[in-house]
Amino acid sequence: MDRIMEIIHVYKEVIAFALVGLLTLLILKRYWDEISFWLMDLGYGLPVIGRVVRLSKSLEFNAQSRWFHSEETLAQAYIDHYDKLHADPEYYDKCSSYLARAGETGRHPFAWYMWILVFAMVAIEAMGFSYVLAGFTIPGASENVLKLGALGISLLVSVLLVGFTHWTGKELYTNSLMAKARSWWSHDSRQGAKLVESDHEITIEKNNADDGEPKYVQLLNRVSATGDAEKRFNVTIGTAILVIAIAIGATWVRGIVLEREIQAETTGIVSQIKQGPSQSFYPSALTQPQAQADIKSVEDGNTLTREGGWGTFIVLAVIFVFMQIFGVLTGFKFGFVGKESPGAYDTVSRFKTRNAYEAHHKTRRTAILRTGGRRLLDLQQRLARNVRERGTTAEQKDAASHSESRDIHAYLERVLRQEDETDRKKVERDAANAAQRQSSAKPQIAPASPKIGEPISRPQPDQVGDIDIEETDEQMEARIRAEMRQEVEAGAEQARLRKEEERRAREAAIRARLQAQQAE
Template sequence: MLYPVAAWSLVSVLFAAVVMMLLWQKIKWWWHNTWYSMPLIGKIASLSKDVNEANEPGWLKGERTLCRDFKKFIRIQDEYDFNEKITYLTKAGDLGRKKTPSWIWLLTIAMVFVEAMGFAYVLAGFTVPGASENTQQYGALGIAFLISVILVAFTHLSGHELFKSSQIANARREWVDHKKIHSLGTGAVALAKPQNIDDAQPAYSQLANRVGTHPSYKITAATVIFVVIVAVFASYVRGTVLEQQLLLETTGKTNAPMLSISANGDGLDLSIKNDATTLPAADVAEQGKAEMKAEQEGANNQRHGGWGTFVVLAFVFIFLQILGVIFGFRWDFAGRESPPHIAPLAMAVIQPMPMFASITKKSLMPLKLN
């Protein structure tokens, strides 16, 4: 019984280790700021007490220590290169956009996985027929994982495709409004090229040079088809299992042995005896009809409630996929070369600097610097 617990504990530890490896720089940055800002025992509290002068004139040791510690998280970038990237993002319509936050990924995966578990457990009974309950549970987890990965990937790519296509559609609309005087695109402009190469072109041409000239909805169409197929077949399988369960319950009640009712001096005796006096046939028939009607009404109520629940779950499933598409539309970039360059740019240059300035200001105030 401890084997599954040990196995899942090992998997959880490995998963946590992988997450920490992928986010190690962010974890280090978070812990550095947390340790600096702790009251009483934090680094700022200790540095504010160090009023000794450093070797450099006009600097205190606390200042030098503060700058040296934060220098590890700052990468100096050439101003021209920085401005070229900002120009590229501006002309591609990506300025101000960000990568999808990690918590959005975790939230989306968790919601889709929980929803997928509901029908994956039903599918496991047909995928591995005759397997034990424990094996079916593992099969359900595997099926839910596969469906979740496919759905999350498809919905995110679909949202990104819709955003990119909307940018191209807006550019084409402006191009048409300007009577198509200029070409929509004058050629792809890579990040390695000077970004002022198409300054004389209209804004829609600059965007088309970096995003594209033709919108595409292939991934969106594939996503819609896949989501509809999963929703319909999941509801169908759930309904089939429900009908089978109701049939077994009804058949079991119909085939149950009928006990004869006997009478003696004490009252009613439900045991079967040779001298038992049976009810009249008409009463038995009426009693059977009443019981059958009650069983049918109960089965119909369960059937209607079950199918109603499946319809609601199908709508919830579709809404979760729409939410994944919205997340993909809200974050990430449309430019061909925006994603690989904006990540280090935003994380290494834009994000640490305001934080560094804020902490520096708070740390220097108690030192009474000039």
């Protein structure tokens, strides 16, 4: 422990810098959305060199949208952050359902302070035998070099052990989920039930794609990387070999060092006994028994030292092994194995209900629009001054003097309308492709050939529905085209109506928010 404290004292600046850097990275990761927005807004608002000042010098005008290009650039930057905070209550429900179907409801990630705790415990344990190993790795080195070597070996061993034990815990946890899926499958009485992953590509957005599948298939869709429910112990076996090898190797090296120290100490003491001053003044008959008694006493002491040392080494090896078992248990208890479970957890962990989730994002979206509106107004005022001084067209002059309708909310409505139009075209295109695939997949059944001498019987029109059996190929092709066109039109109309309802709801929400802001 004294050696460890000495190393910490010598390298306290390096350790402090590493801890501060780690804490900074964790804060950036946790609050990156807020920090990135703050930095962007700061970049726009700086005097003299800010982006608002630079954009105000550009008088390019978009005649189609009736907006200055600089206005569109600024508004789009804030709308991009606004879109990141689009709080869809259905998405919150999908995240909760995704975790439930992956069997990971109630689990928590492996927190950063737990990583530090586990790594520190393993590093402290590894420091002891790392110093011993450094003596053999760097023979003849000075004490300071040995300390550096011990620190490097300790870090290397700690990283390997922490990583492999955590990975092993995840593998064992995955195996427990596979066992659960196999148990569900064994109790499934349906004919032909298969314990394999379905063809659906399941994500959080497409979480409902396998609603009709059994629970074990839903679990495999989200957890299994190979599409089956087979248990695997590759990492577990590798980690066990690594831990046992280090435990035995470290104990053996410690034993060698102990034997070397005992031998060196015994040799020096025995030499002093045999060459002591009493050996030259008294007859050997008198001194020999005393010398043998002294040597016997030294050997008894060495035996006790050896037994105590080996007992200590065995205890340290047991502690080392159980510490790795603790690392495996933490990996089994914490963390996620679902393909998109971490993202789903990030969404639902901070909010107890979907209403809290929606309210939080609504507040932040309102703040973004308010900030963006102030920046846009500042830009428009600067543009108006520059147009008066350097403007060249009547359109620029008119647009600069009538900017009331070009606020951040108007730009948001414009973006939403463009997105709705894009979605509508995509739905129509998907419906057309689906209808085409459906029509091409219809089997063509050839009529059975009549036997020789058997009269040919033709089905009556009432036997084949509304299709005339006597229609020609051209008539059949025209009929099929008409059916396909009707299917496409029906699908497009349904999609259009659905999108129209969504657009009206969004417009109503925006208008209500604008009215509330005006009332304030």
